[in-house]
Amino acid sequence: MELSKVTLEIFSKLEQKWLYHCEGKKTRVLSIDGGGTTGIVAGAALVHLEDQIQGKTGDSNARIADFFDIVVGTGIGALLAAMLVADDGSGRPLFSARDAVKFLSENQLELFKVKSVGVFRRRMRFSGKSIDKVLKEAFRRDDGRFLTLKDTCKPLLVPCFDLNSSAPFVFSRADASETPSFDFELWKVIRATSATPSMFKPYKLTSSDGKTSCLAVDGGLVMNNPTAAAVTHVLHNKRDFPSVTGVDDLLVLSIGNGPSSSPSRMKLSRSGDFSTASVVGIVLDGVSETIDQMLGNAFCWNPNDYVRIQANGSAERAEDVLAEKGVESLPFGGKRLLAESNGERISGFVQRLVVTGRSSLPPSPCKETAVSPLVNGR
Numbered sequence: 001m002e003l004s005k006v007t008l009e010i011f012s013k014l015e016q017k018w019l020y021h022c023e024g025k026k027t028r029v030l031s032i033d034g035g036g037t038t039g040i041v042a043g044a045a046l047v048h049l050e051d052q053i054q055g056k057t058g059d060s061n062a063r064i065a066d067f068f069d070i071v072v073g074t075g076i077g078a079l080l081a082a083m084l085v086a087d088d089g090s091g092r093p094l095f096s097a098r099d100a101v102k103f104l105s106e107n108q109l110e111l112f113k114v115k116s117v118g119v120f121r122r123r124m125r126f127s128g129k130s131i132d133k134v135l136k137e138a139f140r141r142d143d144g145r146f147l148t149l150k151d152t153c154k155p156l157l158v159p160c161f162d163l164n165s166s167a168p169f170v171f172s173r174a175d176a177s178e179t180p181s182f183d184f185e186l187w188k189v190i191r192a193t194s195a196t197p198s199m200f201k202p203y204k205l206t207s208s209d210g211k212t213s214c215l216a217v218d219g220g221l222v223m224n225n226p227t228a229a230a231v232t233h234v235l236h237n238k239r240d241f242p243s244v245t246g247v248d249d250l251l252v253l254s255i256g257n258g259p260s261s262s263p264s265r266m267k268l269s270r271s272g273d274f275s276t277a278s279v280v281g282i283v284l285d286g287v288s289e290t291i292d293q294m295l296g297n298a299f300c301w302n303p304n305d306y307v308r309i310q311a312n313g314s315a316e317r318a319e320d321v322l323a324e325k326g327v328e329s330l331p332f333g334g335k336r337l338l339a340e341s342n343g344e345r346i347s348g349f350v351q352r353l354v355v356t357g358r359s360s361l362p363p364s365p366c367k368e369t370a371v372s373p374l375v376n377g378r
Contacts (some may be wrong), residue, residue, distance in 0.1 A: 007062045021251060025356050026251040026305065027234055029101070030068040031227035034075025034076045034193070035257040036102050036283050038108065040075055041311045043101040045255045046084070048343055050097035067353040068253075070287035072157035072206040074219040077257060079104065082139070082186050084153040093153055107134045112199075135187035141239035144313040148208060149176035154238055154359065157217035157233055158324045159226055160192045163202055168222050169214050169231060174237055177227030180209040219254045225288035227295055229252040235254045247298050247305070251356075253349055254295065256288060256310030294328030303328070307349050309342050322346075 032042050046064065054062050065071070065085050073081030084093055084099040086350065106109070113130035138213045140149045146206070146224070149156065155173045162169040171189045173348065175182035190203040195203040198220040223229055234241045243249060292308050299306035311321050322343030327335050 004312070005078070011128075024037055026249055027070070027241055028068045028353065028356075029227070029230050029234060029250060029252045030064065030081070031165060031225070031230050031252065031254045032070045032071075032077030032081050033226075033255065033257045033288055034073070034077045034218070035288070036076060039076045039080060039101070039104055039257060040318065041258040041309075041321050042080055042123065042255050043104065044321040045309045045342065045346060046080060047101055047318065048322055048346050049253075049350065052347050053353065056350055056354045064097055065093045065360045068154060070155040070157065070227045070230060070234060070357050073234075074159055074194075074223055074226045074292075075194050075196075076104075077226075077255070078158045079135075079138075082152075082156060082158070082190055084183045085154045085156050085208055086139060086147055086186060087151045087153050091153060094147075095373050097214055103138060104176045110134050110354040128200060128203075131194070131200075132187070132191065138271075139186040141188075148171050149189065150182050151186070155224065158189050158193050159223040160195070160216040161219060161222050163215040164213070169216065170233075172233065172239060174233070178299045181207050181211040182206040193219040196220070220284050220287070222283040223287065223291075225254065225256070225291040227252060227278055228294065231295070231298075244296065248302060250305060251352065252295070252299070253346075254292070254306070254308045256308065258311040277365040293329050293333070297331050299329040307345055309346060311342075312337075 021338060032046075050062075050064050053064065053067055063084070071081045073079070073083050080100055083095040083103070084097065086094040088094040110130050111134050114125075134286060136146065141147065141194050142334040150173060152173050156171075157173075158171040160169050160171070161167075171192075174183075176184070184205055184207055190204075192203050192205055192214065193216070194200065195216055200218075203216050204213065205216065219226070231247065231252065232249065234244055235246070292310075295306050295308075296303075308326075310327060312324050312327055322341060323344055324336040326340050326342050326345045328338055329335055340343070
């Protein structure tokens, strides 16, 4: 039986009301690279980003999570990402950008505490116990409960590589909200994505209900620049992002962490081989640059909707990172140096964020299951 004209009009109005919050808005994606132990590039960019948001809105309590619909990070970038969206219990972020960067700076030596291993103690690794202690401190509420993936103000994605399945594994709030079998404690998620093979042992973690386990190594080996993972997630997650049909509906800010394989570090041995550290650096940079090139191609018709912030040299201070000229990937290969600095590019991006208003996504996980759940965040 055909629907009457009145019924069609009713459904049409209901649909318009359901999608009203999406009209004229793009889904905002924030991606933070892994790489290194200081996070100086990402830290400088994030503090400047939040300062600009507060300045342009006139609200000193505004946070990055208020203006982005999803945040993704790998390695040290995942630590910053998780701190920006971790829920303090009232639906607000546990850390401001400045507090997150301060926490990282004050605890850097403990996060990456060097110890000697082996029979003659000649090999160097980072202490697992030390980083565990710091991460637990960051993601534990006052009542002693550890935060999990579900305890975030906005959707969060964190990739690692699972040795059990020999495949990437993406931790996501979308999966965690569907079943405790994909809900993991946040500190363990960050520990997993930070387990660089040359510096940490593989890290084993288990979901809240004990049904899903993962033997993880550094997500940077496969997704050091996790922007593509975030874009793919948004395009396929119709439950949280029903209005997104293509990249035209996205506004993406991708923040790098500086090059890992500078010429000074890429020294050949007498046999002509690279050191393990040099190879890891090349892999991390290669992954990041490849994803940047891919995203540059995907957004070639609307380049202003994809902004990549990356240091060009060996910046040692936040001021240096923001003052450096921006670099943009050209469609189908190559890069060009821009007239704008990284700081100016962030300011321009924030102007677009403020014009479109705060994120309209609910702060807590959506409970509806009308759409089939995602699998492993993919």
